[in-house]
Amino acid sequence: MKFSLEYITKSVDGWLNATFNPTIAFLIESVIVMVLVIALFAFLGLVLVIMERKVAAFMQIRLGPNRVGPKGMFQTVADTLKLIVKEGFTPNNVDKFLFNLAPFIVMITAMVAMAPLPFANGFQIWDVNIGILFITAITSVSVIGILMAGWSSNNKYSLLGAMRSGAQIVSYELSAGLSILVIVMLSSSLRISDIVAAQADGWWIFKGHIPVLISFVIFIIAATAETNRAPFDMAEAESELTLFFLAEYANIFIVCAVGATLFLGGWMPLHFGTGTAFNTVMDYIPGIVWFFGKTFLLIFIIMWFRWTFPRLRIDQLLNLEWKYLLPICLVNLLLATIIAIAGWHF
Amino acid sequence: MFIVDYIKEVFGAIKSLGTGMRRTFWYFVHPKEIITEQYPENKENGQLILAERFRGEVVMPHDENNEHACTGCTACELACPNGTIKIVTKFDITPEGKKKKAIDQFVYRLEMCTMCNLCVEACPSDAIIMTNDFEHSVYDRNELTKILNKPGSKIRDGIE
Numbered sequence: 001m002k003f004s005l006e007y008i009t010k011s012v013d014g015w016l017n018a019t020f021n022p023t024i025a026f027l028i029e030s031v032i033v034m035v036l037v038i039a040l041f042a043f044l045g046l047v048l049v050i051m052e053r054k055v056a057a058f059m060q061i062r063l064g065p066n067r068v069g070p071k072g073m074f075q076t077v078a079d080t081l082k083l084i085v086k087e088g089f090t091p092n093n094v095d096k097f098l099f100n101l102a103p104f105i106v107m108i109t110a111m112v113a114m115a116p117l118p119f120a121n122g123f124q125i126w127d128v129n130i131g132i133l134f135i136t137a138i139t140s141v142s143v144i145g146i147l148m149a150g151w152s153s154n155n156k157y158s159l160l161g162a163m164r165s166g167a168q169i170v171s172y173e174l175s176a177g178l179s180i181l182v183i184v185m186l187s188s189s190l191r192i193s194d195i196v197a198a199q200a201d202g203w204w205i206f207k208g209h210i211p212v213l214i215s216f217v218i219f220i221i222a223a224t225a226e227t228n229r230a231p232f233d234m235a236e237a238e239s240e241l242t243l244f245f246l247a248e249y250a251n252i253f254i255v256c257a258v259g260a261t262l263f264l265g266g267w268m269p270l271h272f273g274t275g276t277a278f279n280t281v282m283d284y285i286p287g288i289v290w291f292f293g294k295t296f297l298l299i300f301i302i303m304w305f306r307w308t309f310p311r312l313r314i315d316q317l318l319n320l321e322w323k324y325l326l327p328i329c330l331v332n333l334l335l336a337t338i339i340a341i342a343g344w345h346f
Numbered sequence: 347m348f349i350v351d352y353i354k355e356v357f358g359a360i361k362s363l364g365t366g367m368r369r370t371f372w373y374f375v376h377p378k379e380i381i382t383e384q385y386p387e388n389k390e391n392g393q394l395i396l397a398e399r400f401r402g403e404v405v406m407p408h409d410e411n412n413e414h415a416c417t418g419c420t421a422c423e424l425a426c427p428n429g430t431i432k433i434v435t436k437f438d439i440t441p442e443g444k445k446k447k448a449i450d451q452f453v454y455r456l457e458m459c460t461m462c463n464l465c466v467e468a469c470p471s472d473a474i475i476m477t478n479d480f481e482h483s484v485y486d487r488n489e490l491t492k493i494l495n496k497p498g499s500k501i502r503d504g505i506e
Contacts (some may be wrong), residue, residue: 063382092439298370308370309363 005288006122033125041250048249049076051296054302059307090342091153096153103247105145110250113138116192117257120267120287124193131192132184135258138179139226142251143169164314169226171321176222179215180328182336183262186212187344196266201274203265207345211336216263218325220330223255224302225317231309232317252299260294267291390498401461402480404454405432406473413502414495416473418449425468430459436499448501452494457487471505 009016012032016025050065050073057064065072087251090096104171118124119145128134144168150162186208198204204212225232227248260266312320317332339345373379387392396402408414423431436450452474466474474494484490 055374058374058377058380061373061381063380063384066384150391304367304374308366330354340393 005120005286009123037114038068040114041107041111041253045251046055048252048299049079051299052249052306054171054305055300055303059304077184081177093154095152095154098148102149102152105148106142106247107250109138109142109145110247110254114253114257117254117261118192118196118266119291127191127193129191132190132195132258132262133178135254135275136164136173136180139251139254140169140173149278158264165228167314168228168232168317172222172232172325175218175325175329176226176319176325178333179219179222181333182208182215182256185333185336185340189339192261192266193314196261196268199265199268199271199273201323203263203268203270205263206272207337208312209339209345211332211339214328214332215336216259218329219259219263220298220301221325223259224305225321227251227255229302229304230306231311232312252302253295256298256302257291257295260291260300264294264298265290266294314328372478396478396480398478400478400480401476403461403476403479403482404459404465404474404494405477406452407475408496408499409502412496412500414473414499415471415502415505416449416452416495417471417501417504417505418447419470421468421470422465422474425464427462427464428458428460430455431465449495454492454494455490456482456492457490478480 013025013029016028020028021024037211054064054072056062065075068074068078090099102276113135115126115136116124116128118127146165146169147162150158150160150330153159181202183195186204187195189195189198199207201207205216229248229252265271267290269279269282269285269287269290271282383394404471406414416433418433418434420433420435423433432453432455433449434451434453435447437445440446440449461476463476466476482490
């Protein structure tokens with residue numbers, strides 16, 4: 001029997017509905033989902049920080065953290081313990097309510113954006129019919145958290161940083177949205193489970209010819225910019241804007257998971273055509289392994305960017321978006337429309 | 347043609363970014379290139395290799411007869427930019443009954459030394475050299491003031 005998470009969720013759901021009345025069962029399920037999401041984010045924070053530091057070290061011919069635990073793997077656990085015992089500090093002249101609220105907004109948008117993401121076949125919090133629109137809409141809200149942090153800290157430099165960061169996120173959302181549109185057009189659905197199902201005979205990046213390749217590259221660039229990471233990190237969110245670093249890694253995970261779902265097939269195993277022996281072998285690897293494998297591949301690519309490219313100035317950054325990425329995106333959208341209408345994709 | 351330049355620019359950018367990414371990925375998959383020295387451990391297993399020209403401390407080499415090459419000319423003392431070296435001279439009586447200048451104490455204050463190597467370059471008889479030894483921490487700063495010539499040592503014959 002193939003490993004299936006859908007079986008587990010179905011049996012838990014069935015047992016809860018048989019034991020309690022439907023309202024209480026729904027509440028219990030919501031609590032379970034919340035705890036799982038928070039646990040996943042805490043775990044991702046630990047794993048991605050050590051991964052980032054190790055990748056950075058190897059790319060810079062260094063060793064990286066190597067003292068705590070085997071090969072330094074428990075370094076982030078120790079760091080987290082140290083951060084927990086730190087004093088929570090709020091400066092005197094800030095707007096206290098907004099100042100303390102801002103990091104929660106950024107974190108919660110990242111968590112809510114996870115709702116329509118399928119981790120495996122049938123292992124999805126909410127299969128809404130506008131899934132991909134929902135994700136783009138929710139991730140846009142995080143810019144409010146950033147502006148809120150900059151404004152409430154009552155400091156002109158924080159405000160400038162927040163404004164730059166806001167300008168950056170708002171402009172790069174355009175190219176991210178347009179590159180997502182290519183996939184939406186090809187699979188002719190906004191529902192994420194449909195998009196994944198459309199890739200059962202090959203991922204879009206293989207099936208979709210040049211337009212999908214271009215939009216994949218643009219999506220990765222826009223995702224890097226939207227998460228405020230190097231080489232687009234002149235706003236330096238974690239030091240100026242009081243956003244704790246977990247939010248950065250949570251956002252990276254979300255955008256990489258979206259990228260993996262749209263372009264690399266999400267939990268869908270590597271398939272070529274239909275019904276070959278190769279596909280059957282690939283089916284034995286569980287979907288959740290495929291999903292996390294692809295997501296971490298994209299996260300690695302974004303880290304690779306960070307430790308290779310020098311940082312852009314704010315004018316170069318906006319030039320890149322408005323003079324290069326956006327025109328290319330529009331032409332690419334036209335090309336993809338022609339291919340989708342003529343049915344030239346596989 | 348504007349549009350040709352535009353496309354050229356895009357492809358040029360992709361090519362140059364690709365060059366950088368190829369280099370970092372090459373380092374990523376070649377862990378043998380790592381140049382980090384694991385300091386306390388590599389001392390124990392003898393893998394601590396310092397460059398020969400690394401400057402750690404000034405010493406005065408003595409041969410097996412407890413003889414050095416320092417004439418006491420104070421060229422090093424004059425060359426030192428921050429007064430690290432102080433040479434105390436004395437006068438030896440040669441067998442012919444003549445008085446000859448020699449060093450009594452070569453005082454070297456490690457705490458003030460910046461390892462600039464000027465004293466070694468100034469020395470006309472190569473009496474002092476820089477060694478690789480870099481573990482200088484002590485509990486009392488008086489231990490950092492060193493007398494470089496060994497007790498009872500004298501100048502090697504034939505060095506003027």
